[in-house]
Amino acid sequence: MDREALLLHARQSIARGSKSFAAASRLFDRQTRERVWLLYAWCRACDDLADAQDHGGELGDQSGADERLATIRRLTDAAFAGEPTGSPAFDALGLLARETGINRAMADDVIAGFALDAEGWRPESEADMLRYCYHVAGAVGVMMAAVMGVAPHDEDTLARACDLGIAFQLANIARDIAEDHAAGRCYLPGDWLAEAGIAREALMERQYRAPLARIVQRLCALEARYTASARVGAARLAFRQRWAVLSAAGIYGAIARQAERRGEAALTRRITISSAAKLGHVARALAQSLLPAREAERPALPSRRELAAFATERG
Known part of the structure; x- marks a missing residue:
């Protein structure tokens, strides 16, 4: 498939799989927006393969998880080798690898998260949870940063992109306790x-x-620390990129704040953010994006290198 066909597939995938993410992607400049769609298509395809789902729908038969994981790795290998994979989503990854600084190590960190789910792994400590959040979301944040043109040697900005992904995942965990x-x-x-x-x-x-409601509050306090770190990194991006990232941070942060505020009620009724509220976050992000960038040291949080080492430690 040529680039235009891959873009069409990716655009359809994001429109079907995540209306919020699709809406936020419109704030990017055209080049970034297209590359974000391509990255989403690969992430969505991997997630669906790993969980036997269709665009994040109901979980399918979970038997054969190892075989599905092997398929993800095989197709990813082919994508980075520049070979046709037979899958538009994996061909999209190959295209991104040619156009951006995305590399196999970044993709492997994301795949490690699917491997943890495949083996039914559960976190026994806060460090475990954060390492899991890194592999399923923080590592995607690193790939997003590469898509936006952040240099591989800009470790602090990559770390803050990772922090935003972790913050998103912490918000998801707080929202999805009953569903999970x-x-x-x-x-x-x-x-x-x-x-x-x-x-x-x-x-x-x-x-x-x-x-359990008190645990959710503890989780949301941790999410707030990661979001605060990520906002500093977002200030270093180009205007349109900064606007999109801060909009997403505001919307996901609102999920955590609702979970924190509702207490026990958040455990029995799924949290949603209205369209009007989302537009409010987009407007606030626009105002924030127009302000002068403010620098601050990254708080005392684990580095992405420390979190990435978890997969190596597990062999």
Whole structure:
């Protein structure tokens, strides 16, 4: 498929898989917007393959997870080798590798997250949870930064892009506790649950609602620290890129703030952000993007190198 055909497929994929992300992508300049679509198509295809889903819908039969993971790796190998893969989403990755600074190590860090899910892994500590968040979202933030033209040697900006991805994933975990539990998954640290006296297998029982709501508040406080770090990195981007990134940060941050504010009610009713509220975040991001950039040292958070080492430690 030529570039235009790959772009059409990618645009259709993002429109179907994430209306919010599709809307936010319109704020980018044309070149960045197209490359973001291409990256999304690959991420979406990997996620769907790993979970036997169709654009993030209901989980399919989870048997054969190892075979699906092997398919992801095989097609990714072919994409980086410049070979046709038979899949528009993986061909899109190959195109990005030729046009941007995206490399195989970045992709491998994302695939490591799918491998953790495939083996039914669960975090036992806050560090475990953050490493998981890195592989499933922070590493995507690094790839997004590469798409936007951040240089491979600009470690601080890459780290802050990683921080934004981690913040997004922490917000997702806070929002999706009940949904994940229903699917047999839990991404809350085991030691947090133990401290609160909560049995992981009975997470959603009424008796645990109050202590679980306090864990959500703890999670959201962590999300806020990562978002604050990421906003500094966003200030270094070109205007249109900065606007899009800050808009997304505002919308995902709103998910965390609602989860934090609602307390126990957030555990039984899915959090959504209205279209009007999203437009408000876009408008605020525009104002923020017009202000002079403010620099600040990155807070005492694990580096992306430390988080990436988790996959190596696991062999």
